[in-house]
Amino acid sequence: MTHAPDPADDHWSAVAQDWADLWGTFTDPARRALLAATGTGPGTRLLDVGCGTGELLALAASAGAAVSGADASPGMVDRARAAAPGADVRVAPAEALPWPDGSVDVVTFVNVLALTDDHEAALAEAVRVLRPGGLLAVCGWAERETNDLAVVHAALAADDGEPVDPDEPEDPWHEEAPVRGVLTDAGLTVEHVEVVEVPWAVRDVDAVVRGVLLGEDAAGVAERGPVVRAAAEPFRAPDGGYRFRVAARLLVARTPAR
Template structure:
């Protein structure tokens, strides 16, 4: 098992980001043919919010995550779901076990994307579907204004920022699946807002896991960059977007 950096921040991640991707769940589940009684594996299940939702829909849900604390949180939230520790390239489940495999904001963490896709195919039953979802390109994400401000505060020039991942651009997820031999069923773009109640949660949500001194130093940078997104009630709403795609097992 690889190192476990996410366990230390799992509780804060769940608090600020656990339900963030909820708007993309409905179109992704529909495209992945998920319904009552479906056997579904959530890869990179995090603190278990999607697993809980799947259970509410009558789905036979299972999850896997490399972080031990995430597994604990997911088991507590989605009681009755089978949640194991593992990564996308080494799924701890038998061949042909699932009708659908989902990976929401997770595939980009795989060390070898091709291996992750091969593992998803292995654990899917014939006719099974893989559903992927993740961040769209920076220009569609208000959160990028905060990332850019933090990069500038760190001394980076705008041109120093990494190029867009091919998974984030239009058609990127569908092309990845098609190139690997999957039959793409559908793909799309979904608005995914991030709402926080006040300045404190804004800063903590962006800098979760950082030392107190870093929070003190960079908090004002975040607040200044987020000023255009401040609501009259003192909270913040930053509108972002996720791209998604679903494809049938090769």
């Protein structure tokens, strides 16, 4: 899915093409659920914060929406503009959106809000640019037991000498209640919650390694690739590809109708 990179260390521009190739359409089922839950259609003014390589923008535009996007990575913005020609896509962090007050109907954060430097500031900006009664959609990973890729990440952590404690509390961003809480604290009313299956299917183990180790240099891939290969083996399909069960949670909340 999409990210909110630090413009001072723009790792994401360097990996934008690989991101689009390996992960770009991965969360399309959740994106479609988001568009349905927000009623996005002809004339809807939608702003995707942390738009990455523009897959949500393209889907929303195909539904007739007037789309805008913000991402802190210039490389991601370039690809988003190519994916959604005519979209208003700008280089900007989530905490400082260059759009006027009350100028959009729907704001979306897809796997981005947890990665912002200041989620309270990012939500405040989202509320500012939304019209009264507008909708904010937040989509992110669900609990780790719904995510087969957690097995691979646990293997990498163990290889680094930092084994994952099975009793360790869940990341609060992966649970409904904490995310609902930050939305409520921002003055929003949650109206819709949905868990969507977004399986990651890749053609071979080399693609698994490239995807999991996205951004690693050649030495890092050579060192850590065997760990990924071994951990991915239980998820190999009969056709030689790999399929990982993953779920995303979508929450849609409304701003006050002033």
